[in-house]
Amino acid sequence: MHQxxxxxxxxxxxxxxxxxRPLDQxxxxxxxxxxxxxxxxxxTVRLEPEKPWRRYIRPSVHISGDFWLPDAAPxxxxxxxxxxxMGMNLQMALGWRRHLLLHASSVEKDGKVLLMTxxxxxxxxxxxxxxxxxxxxxMGDEFALLDPDxxxxxxxxxxxxxxxxxxxxxxxxxxxNRFGPLMKGTPKGDIRHVIPPQNAVNRMADTAxxxxxxxxxxxxxPALRDMGKSEIFVRLTQASTNYVALGETGFRALTHFVxxxxxxxxxxxxxxxxxxxxxxxxxELP
Amino acid sequence: xxxxxxAAASEGLIQHPLDSMTLVYxxxxxxxxxxADPVPAILTVMGEQAxxxxxxxxxxxxxxxxxxxxxxxxxxxxxxxxxxxxGLVDKV
Numbered sequence: 001m002h003q004x005x006x007x008x009x010x011x012x013x014x015x016x017x018x019x020x021r022p023l024d025q026x027x028x029x030x031x032x033x034x035x036x037x038x039x040x041x042x043x044t045v046r047l048e049p050e051k052p053w054r055r056y057i058r059p060s061v062h063i064s065g066d067f068w069l070p071d072a073a074p075x076x077x078x079x080x081x082x083x084x085x086m087g088m089n090l091q092m093a094l095g096w097r098r099h100l101l102l103h104a105s106s107v108e109k110d111g112k113v114l115l116m117t118x119x120x121x122x123x124x125x126x127x128x129x130x131x132x133x134x135x136x137x138x139m140g141d142e143f144a145l146l147d148p149d150x151x152x153x154x155x156x157x158x159x160x161x162x163x164x165x166x167x168x169x170x171x172x173x174x175x176x177n178r179f180g181p182l183m184k185g186t187p188k189g190d191i192r193h194v195i196p197p198q199n200a201v202n203r204m205a206d207t208a209x210x211x212x213x214x215x216x217x218x219x220x221x222p223a224l225r226d227m228g229k230s231e232i233f234v235r236l237t238q239a240s241t242n243y244v245a246l247g248e249t250g251f252r253a254l255t256h257f258v259x260x261x262x263x264x265x266x267x268x269x270x271x272x273x274x275x276x277x278x279x280x281x282x283x284e285l286p
Numbered sequence: 287x288x289x290x291x292x293a294a295a296s297e298g299l300i301q302h303p304l305d306s307m308t309l310v311y312x313x314x315x316x317x318x319x320x321x322a323d324p325v326p327a328i329l330t331v332m333g334e335q336a337x338x339x340x341x342x343x344x345x346x347x348x349x350x351x352x353x354x355x356x357x358x359x360x361x362x363x364x365x366x367x368x369x370x371x372x373g374l375v376d377k378v
Contacts (some may be wrong), residue, residue: 056346228304229305230320233309248313248316249310251311251318
């Protein structure tokens with residue numbers, strides 16, 4: 001077995017793989033992240049053949065680790081980067097207890113955090129990646145970690161996972177040497193990872209105060225709408241994988257967030273439109 | 287209408303008003319309930335005493351200066367039955 005240690009935000013992973021290649025790809029993409037040398041990890045992710053002979057014959061990667069889903073379908077070896085990413089996300093989604101975990105992207109400017117949450121396809125990941133190239137600090141495209149004691153957002157700046165049309169859009173503004181390999185025809189469509197800007201990695205221990213929450217929706221005429229606090233609360237419980245597990249701590253953290261963070265629903269049809277809407281909202285913040 | 291009801295102990299519930307709805311977090315079950323008026327008011331006037339729907343309707347009328355439309359006790363009873371099924375109120 002081969003293994004690799006990675007640190008993303010407050011989380012330390014040990015990745016164990018039957019194959020060296022996925023770990024080499026990960027090591028290259030995470031080469032500028034801090035390396036933990038003490039052999040300690042919060043989570044272990046395992047990339048192993050579905051059956052022993054599938055290590056060599058039509059190799060397929062089964063994702064497991066400290067936390068796993070019994071019905072997770074194996075992926076072909078050339079999609080092992082995606083398998084690793086899914087495994088790392090799964091550990092956070094099912095196992096993390098130190099923060100209230102919101103399925104949201106986050107970027108920071110002036111010490112204040114913009115969070116974006118919504119269904120797959122809403123554009124939250126792509127918008128965070130785009131803003132990260134335009135003066136915002138990238139804090140994460142998948143999970144925002146809300147500290148229940150302080151109300152601050154912790155960064156989780158893993159590789160940015162671009163899907164389908166977002167890949168071409170980001171190639172126009174991100175240099176080629178920050179892209180990982182293109183994985184075509186995965187269960188999530190075409191996937192390509194992007195290394196976040198270096199300042200996102202250098203500052204990944206810096207927390208910041210949540211200042212604005214958006215529910216973006218791609219493909220509609222540009223508009224901003226107010227939302228009721230009840231709707232916001234319910235949608236955030238749906239966007240959190242550990243709200244129930246955290247019990248009263250999660251309830252107090254989420255109610256405080258809903259009471260204090262301005263929130264809008266945002267419709268848009270292009271990145272430029274979204275950026276204009278975000279800039280207008282940002283300029284009105286206290 | 288003579289059935290007595292008692293609310294879960296208030297220290298075991300956290301009420302948090304949002305907009306038109308109120309969250310009620312129940313510590314013993316870890317469940318977050320989202321309730322509309324008049325449920326928060328019912329839970330408040332019940333305190334920790336065992337009361338009938340008529341008693342509760344009377345307390346609501348006193349505290350919130352309700353006009354007596356004659357069916358307040360029926361409305362309260364319907365909510366009490368729902369609250370029993372949620373585990374927020376018990377029959378005594």
